[in-house]
Every structure is written in C-alpha cells, then in structure tokens.
Amino acid sequence: MKQILQTLVGICQAALLVAALGFGINAQANEGGFPLDTAPNRVSNNASLQNGAKIFVNYCSGCHAAGSVRYNRLRDIGLTDQQIKDNLILTDAKVGDLMTISMSAKDGKAYFGKTPPDLSVEARARGTDWLYTYFRTYYKDDTTPTGWNNLVYPNVGMPHVLWQLQGERAAKFEERKDPHDADKMEKVFVGFEQLTPGTMKSQEYDDNIADLVSFLSWMAEPVQLERKRLGVIVLIFLAIFTLLAWRLNKAYWKDIH
Known part of the structure; x- marks a missing residue:
C-alpha cells in the first residue's frame, strides 16, 4: 500500500512539473535577446x-507551408468546406489536401538564404510570445539585402511581408556603455519612428497579429483545448484518488503497531 501511495504521489508531482514547464516555455524563449511581449491567447475564439x-493564406502561404494540417481541419474553427474553398484555398488544392505550397525547399533557400520554415509547427518551436514580438519589430534597414531588419531576429532573411498593413518604420538606437564592461559601448534600442503610415493603426495591427499568432498556435496543436481540459480532469482525479489511497492506507495500518 505504501508503494502504491508513493507511486501516485510521484505521478502527481510529474504531471505538475510538466504543466509548470509548459507554462514557462514562452517566458524563456528569447533569454538574453530582445525582450518579448506577451501574446494574447485567442485559440478558443x-x-x-x-x-x-x-x-x-494571404500573406504567409506564398512562401510558408503548413504541411501538418489539412484544409478541412479548419472546420474545427467554425468554417464550412465551401467557405474554406471560396476564401482560403488560393490554388487548385482540394479541401482535403495538406496546406502545402508550390515553392520547393531548394528554391526557398536560393531566394532567402534559408528554407522558409513550415508554420504548422513554428509556434511550438519558437513560442507564441516570440512570434508576436517578431511580427511587430520589423524596421527599415538599407544595409540588408531585403531592406528590412528585425529586433527579435537580427539580419533576418525574410522581408516584412506585412509592411503595407503596419507601414514603414525606422528603429532608433543609442550608444551606451556596456554595463558589464566599462571600456565597451553597446547599441541600445530606444524606439521606433514611423516613416510612412500603414493601412492599419498601431493597435489594429497588433490586434491582427494576435489573431495570426493564435492561428499559428492552433495549427501547431488543433486539439490543445481538449488536451488541457482532459489534463485538468486527470489531475483532479489523481488528487482525489491519492487522498482516498492515503485515507485507506491510514485505516489499514491504524491497528498495527
């Protein structure tokens, strides 16, 4: 009985540890780099x-596939097959096909210096906070091949495909003493300067990026809401069962000295 009790306690501790690690992924995703903003979580909306x-599909799928997801999976977010076909399939693909693209990995590497990642798994690889901050920290930089740079991903090969929505911005930096070495200077970001307006206001752009990142998060794990719901039920069950096992163990050994 004692062994059973110890096993149950170990299971609960392991489950809680996994949950804690899962909650901490985004917070550590860019440790030592540009600070990340917290992405709004809208996967239930x-x-x-x-x-x-x-x-x-309008701004990303020209270069980025979502090869782990089929178009018909979008039924889970409230769309019909006809809506998917009319609004989200821009090629001759069928509703049951994977969300792949025509550009090959070889061509992508030739165009951008690196094969564009498959975005069906990028939210799990990078974290939603990283993506949310990344899409909002592009700035003009004439020294790069694309004319763009990014605070989260310096010297990124991908141009700012959403620049028409956000407008063109310049990043302002200041030279300051390195706090770890008084003999060195470091370039510190101090803000953005809007060069040309976009079709969206700043808050509207951020709101749309939150929707995009939430969709990327959903694609990375379409069943995540169900997983979390079942996870809570399992933890509650284990807690109740552990309590019952503990009381049973105490009752079993009460008359044995």
Whole structure:
C-alpha cells in the first residue's frame, strides 16, 4: 500500500512539473535577446482564428507551408468546406489536401538564404510570445539585402511581408556603455519612428497579429483545448484518488503497531 501511495504521489508531482514547464516555455524563449511581449491567447475564439487564417493564406502561404494540417481541419474553427474553398484555398488544392505550397525547399533557400520554415509547427518551436514580438519589430534597414531588419531576429532573411498593413518604420538606437564592461559601448534600442503610415493603426495591427499568432498556435496543436481540459480532469482525479489511497492506507495500518 505504501508503494502504491508513493507511486501516485510521484505521478502527481510529474504531471505538475510538466504543466509548470509548459507554462514557462514562452517566458524563456528569447533569454538574453530582445525582450518579448506577451501574446494574447485567442485559440478558443473562432472569430480570431478565422481572421488569423485569412492573414496566413494571404500573406504567409506564398512562401510558408503548413504541411501538418489539412484544409478541412479548419472546420474545427467554425468554417464550412465551401467557405474554406471560396476564401482560403488560393490554388487548385482540394479541401482535403495538406496546406502545402508550390515553392520547393531548394528554391526557398536560393531566394532567402534559408528554407522558409513550415508554420504548422513554428509556434511550438519558437513560442507564441516570440512570434508576436517578431511580427511587430520589423524596421527599415538599407544595409540588408531585403531592406528590412528585425529586433527579435537580427539580419533576418525574410522581408516584412506585412509592411503595407503596419507601414514603414525606422528603429532608433543609442550608444551606451556596456554595463558589464566599462571600456565597451553597446547599441541600445530606444524606439521606433514611423516613416510612412500603414493601412492599419498601431493597435489594429497588433490586434491582427494576435489573431495570426493564435492561428499559428492552433495549427501547431488543433486539439490543445481538449488536451488541457482532459489534463485538468486527470489531475483532479489523481488528487482525489491519492487522498482516498492515503485515507485507506491510514485505516489499514491504524491497528498495527
């Protein structure tokens, strides 16, 4: 009985540890780099996910595939097959096909210096906070091949495909003494300067990026809401069962000295 009790306690501790690690992924995703903003979590909001899907297919899917997801999976965010076909499939693909693209990995590397990643798994690889901050920290830089740079991903090969929505911005930096070495100077970011207006206001742009990132997060794990719901049920069950096992163990050994 004692061994059973110890096993149950170990299971609960392991489950809680996994949950804690999962919650901490985004917070550590860019340790030592540009500070990350917290991404709004809208994976339970179908309207936001549908808007994110629209932004994805119009601005991202030309270069980035989502090869782990089929178009018909978008039924889970409240879309019908006809809506998917009419609004989100821009090629001759079928509703049951994977969300792949025509550009090969070889061509992508030749165009951008690196093969564009598959975005069906990018939210799990990078974290939603990283993506949310990344899409919002592009700035003009004439020294790069694309004319763009990024605070989260310096010298990024991908141009700012959403620049028409956000407008063109310049990053302002200041030279300051390195706090770790008084003999050195470091370049510190102090803000953005809007060069040309975009079609969206700043808050509207951020709101749409939140929808896009939420959609990328949903694609990375379409069943995540169900997983979390079941996880809570399992933890509650284990806690109750552990309590019952503890009381049973105490009752069993009470008359044995």
